[in-house]
Amino acid sequence: MAARLLIVEDDPALAELLIWHFEAEGYEVRHTADGEEALLLAAEETPDAIILDWMIENISGIEVCRRLRRVSETSAVPIIMLTARGEEEDRIRGLDTGADDYVTKPFSPRELIARLAAVLRRSRPALVGKTLKVEDIELDPTAHRVRRGGVEINLGPTEFRMLQHFMERPGRVLTRGQLVTGVWGNDSDIEERTVDVQIKRLRAALNIGGGKDVIRTVRSAGYSLG
Amino acid sequence: MAARLLIVEDDPALAELLIWHFEAEGYEVRHTADGEEALLLAAEETPDAIILDWMIENISGIEVCRRLRRVSETSAVPIIMLTARGEEEDRIRGLDTGADDYVTKPFSPRELIARLAAVLRRSRPALVGKTLKVEDIELDPTAHRVRRGGVEINLGPTEFRMLQHFMERPGRVLTRGQLVTGVWGNDSDIEERTVDVQIKRLRAALNIGGGKDVIRTVRSAGYSLG
DNA sequence: ACAGAAGTGTCATTTAAGTGTCATAGTTCG
DNA sequence: CGAACTATGACACTTAAATGACACTTCTGT
Numbered sequence: 001m002a003a004r005l006l007i008v009e010d011d012p013a014l015a016e017l018l019i020w021h022f023e024a025e026g027y028e029v030r031h032t033a034d035g036e037e038a039l040l041l042a043a044e045e046t047p048d049a050i051i052l053d054w055m056i057e058n059i060s061g062i063e064v065c066r067r068l069r070r071v072s073e074t075s076a077v078p079i080i081m082l083t084a085r086g087e088e089e090d091r092i093r094g095l096d097t098g099a100d101d102y103v104t105k106p107f108s109p110r111e112l113i114a115r116l117a118a119v120l121r122r123s124r125p126a127l128v129g130k131t132l133k134v135e136d137i138e139l140d141p142t143a144h145r146v147r148r149g150g151v152e153i154n155l156g157p158t159e160f161r162m163l164q165h166f167m168e169r170p171g172r173v174l175t176r177g178q179l180v181t182g183v184w185g186n187d188s189d190i191e192e193r194t195v196d197v198q199i200k201r202l203r204a205a206l207n208i209g210g211g212k213d214v215i216r217t218v219r220s221a222g223y224s225l226g
Numbered sequence: 227m228a229a230r231l232l233i234v235e236d237d238p239a240l241a242e243l244l245i246w247h248f249e250a251e252g253y254e255v256r257h258t259a260d261g262e263e264a265l266l267l268a269a270e271e272t273p274d275a276i277i278l279d280w281m282i283e284n285i286s287g288i289e290v291c292r293r294l295r296r297v298s299e300t301s302a303v304p305i306i307m308l309t310a311r312g313e314e315e316d317r318i319r320g321l322d323t324g325a326d327d328y329v330t331k332p333f334s335p336r337e338l339i340a341r342l343a344a345v346l347r348r349s350r351p352a353l354v355g356k357t358l359k360v361e362d363i364e365l366d367p368t369a370h371r372v373r374r375g376g377v378e379i380n381l382g383p384t385e386f387r388m389l390q391h392f393m394e395r396p397g398r399v400l401t402r403g404q405l406v407t408g409v410w411g412n413d414s415d416i417e418e419r420t421v422d423v424q425i426k427r428l429r430a431a432l433n434i435g436g437g438k439d440v441i442r443t444v445r446s447a448g449y450s451l452g
Numbered sequence: 453a454c455a456g457a458a459g460t461g462t463c464a465t466t467t468a469a470g471t472g473t474c475a476t477a478g479t480t481c482g
Numbered sequence: 483c484g485a486a487c488t489a490t491g492a493c494a495c496t497t498a499a500a501t502g503a504c505a506c507t508t509c510t511g512t
Binding site: 382383384385416417419420423424427445 | 469470471472473474479480481
Binding site: 072076099100101118119121122130171172173218219220221224 | 301304324325326327344345347368369370371382383
């Protein structure tokens with residue numbers, strides 16, 4: 001599963017360069033030059049990370065950053081800021097605003113790619129080939145394998161994606177809507193009730209060895225793991 | 227719950243400076259100058275983050291980093307590297323090795339603190355103040371969880387919204403009218419007396435462990451928390 | 453290509469949890 | 483004491499989630 005990236009950059013030349021490099025790295029890239037549009041896109045598609053230029057049209061990058069953090073859909077998405085200035089004050093303001101890292105222009109694409117990998121390693125370990133662990137459940141994304149208490153568990157594809165989605169966000173409550181877009185994809189017209197059924201199946205599969213239920217139902221909100 | 231930090235730094239002056247600053251920020255700090263000892267301490271105490279100098283005695287910081295990543299206890303702990311060099315190659319090697327961020331000497335403590343907060347925000351959001359706290363009650367909005375004195379408490383949706391509403395305005399007296407619009411929404415036609423009932427239910431839930439009542443009734447005005 | 457197995461989405465139904473209102477009992481304060 | 487409020491228990495009602503069944507699709511091995 002390729003990581004999805006949103007690049008917010010209003011210099012067309014730089015944008016193209018970035019898109020080219022990231023696509024070569026296997027990322028799925030969306031791009032906009034406009035801050036307002038960036039907010040919409042981000043909320044709609046919840047990318048795995050956002051590359052954000054400090055100075056863009058309409059609103060400043062820092063303001064975009066702040067607003068991304070305020071919206072619950074995007075509050076957890078890692079943000080890397082691109083900035084032309086090098087002063088420490090600016091750096092700190094960027095970080096306080098909620099950026100996860102910043103890269104000072106001029107930079108080499110290689111550096112930006114390394115930074116992005118580092119940031120993703122934290123937030124979405126599965127995208128960088130790490131096994132996920134929550135309580136006694138282990139999920140190896142590359143081997144497509146799940147174990148509970150050391151015992152291998154068999155999951156269908158949807159169950160697997162759903163479990164991975166949960167394990168990347170342990171403890172967090174996900175609404176049915178978030179699960180639909182996260183597990184089935186952005187443009188699927190799935191009944192929200194179907195989520196319930198899939199949850200039931202996932203539960204059944206995970207508890208097959210007699211373990212206690214690890215999926216918590218949060219009434220009128222959604223479900224969470226662990 | 228204070229975040230626990232491990233500082234690995236062999237320059238005594240710098241170490242002391244860092245310890246002083248981080249403790250002032252409320253972190254619980256452990257320190258060692260030795261690489262091997264750092265590995266032991268890290269595995270034993272699994273800190274919430276590690277500040278690691280690039281060049282230390284015995285083994286290089288980069289080697290420590292690599293080995294921290296290899297041990298399962300510490301493989302997920304965020305690492306910030308301190309480095310004296312500024313060359314890009316080194317930066318990238320540091321990140322590839324598994325460091326989550328690096329800071330180039332000389333740096334200001336303020337910057338390091340901001341970086342640390344950024345890194346922790348990713349890995350342990352609960353430690354960076356995303357949860358609301360009033361007296362011995364904690365409410366985590368993303369996990370949809372409430373604890374009193376460390377013990378988990380189960381709330382219905384309305385009770386949860388109501389508690390959150392109070393916790394966002396600690397100490398403030400809210401009239402029934404304000405509560406109706408705040409908790410039920412602007413356009414709800416709810417009896418004001420219903421607020422009383424919901425308050426009673428919230429109280430019952432919060433005092434389930436035998437704690438004293440934290441909701442104050444203000445006669446002819448409303449209610450307040452804390 | 454084909455049969456059988458495994459997996460998936462939807463619906464109707466059952467079960468459970470939470471909510472709003474009211475009548476009544478209890479408090480507070482002048 | 484009595485007026486004005488607030489607390490409480492009961493109950494009917496709403497809303498939400500779990501479940502079982504079933505038709506349909508996708509895989510898998512032959």
